[in-house]
Amino acid sequence: MRGGDKAVSSEGDRRIEGIEEVVEWLKGGGVMVVVMYDGDGEGKREKEVLVEYWR
Numbered sequence: 001m002r003g004g005d006k007a008v009s010s011e012g013d014r015r016i017e018g019i020e021e022v023v024e025w026l027k028g029g030g031v032m033v034v035v036m037y038d039g040d041g042e043g044k045r046e047k048e049v050l051v052e053y054w055r
Contacts, residue, residue, distance in 0.1 A: 015050065016050070016053050
């Protein structure tokens with residue numbers, strides 16, 4: 001993010017753990033939105049992990 005600390009980023013595997021935990025909290029028909037930024041090296045790796053997860 002503009003002006004943000006570029007040393008801070010999430011990791012695909014940890015993001016999947018979080019997604020799976022939230023899915024358990026959703027009620028039937030619930031919706032979850034996942035937003036990510038793939039404009040840097042770590043973001044591109046995270047995108048690859050998430051795209052593969054949802055295939």
